[in-house]
Amino acid sequence: METIAVIDFETTGLSPHYGDRATEIAAILVRDGQIVGQYQNLMNAGVAIPGFITSFTGITTAMVRQAPPARQVMAEVADFVGDYPLVAHNASFDSKFWDAELARIGRARRQDFICSMLVARRVLPQAPNHKLGTLVEFAKLPVTGRYHRAQADAEMTAHLTLYLERELMRRFGLAAVSCRLLAKIQKTPANRLEHCVAGFGQRCA
Structure with a gap:
């Protein structure tokens, strides 16, 4: 399969449209069934971290105050992923923050997002639910760190995406699974x- 970039944000809230900002991002490059590159950083957007977010993620205001500026981090991660297709679990969330943070540095996304949660709903309808943690347990995938931290969630989403590809190949006798197919499946x-x-x-052959 072609290279994909699996990303995950941690943020101050649910939507950049209400002034919420990104606090951490990770990106995992996956090619031919293997993780081939990683980027992770906290990012200082000049905002305080609400207490309920700290309890959820472990990220504090003091941590992001010591982090590089959000503009720098977004420029670095955008260069890191280039034009590779983007994958996220619940991509409707991550895509909003990706687009909003890129817009702040005068850049725009050129590629599509694939949502591993939507793909999993089609490929694994028998799972108890389609939250990342549930799917990791259901598929017996490695837990790579604390949930709701960008690096661990991106790594687990990468492993989930590879699992979904293998399941499609096994079930339908495919030699490979393309990003175009995953994008079609999610709809x-x-x-x-x-x-x-x-x-x-x-x-896909």
């Missing part, structure tokens, strides 16, 4: 998964 009803994959048979 396909679970009961149409086989039809969706069949339409991409030659592209």
